Amino acid sequence: MKICVFGAGAVGSNVAVRLADAGVGQISVVARGAHLAAIRSHGLSLRHADGEQWHAHFDHATDDPATLPPQDIILVALKAASLPAQADALRRLLAPDGVVAFLSNGIPWWWNYGRQQGSDALPLLDPEGALWNRLGPERAIGTVIYSANEVETPGHVLHRGVNRYVFGEPDGRLPGRAGQLAELFSRAGLGGETTDDIRYEIWRKLLRNAIGSPFCALTRLGSAHCAQIPGLPDIQRALALEMANIARALGSPITDEDALRAAETQLASNGRPSMLQDVLLGRRIEAEALLGQPQRFAQELGIATPYLDTVVALLRGLDRALALDA
Structure with missing residues (x-):
């Protein structure tokens, strides 16, 4: 083979x-x-x-x-x-x-x-x-x-x-x-x-990615340090709930409890997500696959996602800066 x-x-x-x-x-x-x-x-x-x-x-x-x-x-x-x-x-x-x-x-x-x-x-x-x-x-x-x-x-x-x-x-x-x-x-x-049901498994993993990777990339801090910034974990939890709402609308039974549990797991971790590694190395990031496409799904479904919208805009700005510096 x-x-x-x-x-x-x-x-x-x-x-x-x-x-x-x-x-x-x-x-x-x-x-x-x-x-x-x-x-x-x-x-x-x-x-x-x-x-x-x-x-x-x-x-x-x-x-x-x-x-x-x-x-x-x-x-x-x-x-x-x-x-x-x-x-x-x-x-x-x-x-x-x-x-x-x-x-x-x-x-x-x-x-x-x-x-x-x-x-x-x-x-x-x-x-x-x-x-x-x-x-x-x-x-x-x-x-x-x-x-x-x-x-x-x-x-x-x-x-x-x-x-x-x-x-x-x-x-x-x-x-x-x-x-x-x-x-x-x-x-x-x-x-x-x-x-x-591979899409359900994708949403489960995406919850963790969405809660951790963007915030580590934007702050250039590891997961554990992000969790120590006052107010930031609340934003991460709110984003997790928005992502769960999109997943349910698309047929994947991700509950709010699932979302908050994923948030707590991510907040307790001590890793350096790949998106953070990319930023530190000056490489472009996966903004669209992680958050841009979920945002597009939400727009098509008429679901309000104010936290997701804000983070997507910031990530796209970061990705543009990385592209200009490349």
């Missing part, structure tokens, strides 16, 4: 090393820059915060996916805003019966596939419909990730906490393809699971 990790950054590197270490197939990685150079020269090292370590070399490591053979499974670990530009590369790389799993946070580009209401691309996430029309949502597997990772230096990645990856079919089919991925991830110690 040929498996490509397309975007071997923090999350992708963790997955690539563990799959290679488990010997589940021929593992290739698509990376770039100094990180790719280090992988080619010395392989890729992964260490857990508790001291456990892994090291792997790969069948192929490249910044040009066109040099790779057709892949049975592509695990895409790019930021959401980077995906549309890769639609053709992913289509060419995918074997005829292959599948693509998107290891990303927030609302995915394929969201409308298989839904009774909505049957087209989401303009905020797939502006020209490149992913929808060229790759095709029928090739996608939905994924929700619980895995905190950070590239410490090129070729060296730190993993904190747990690994949990939940796979599901966008159209709600029984999890045949998703089950295969869950089994591979479980064999690699990555905690693979399946669900018959």
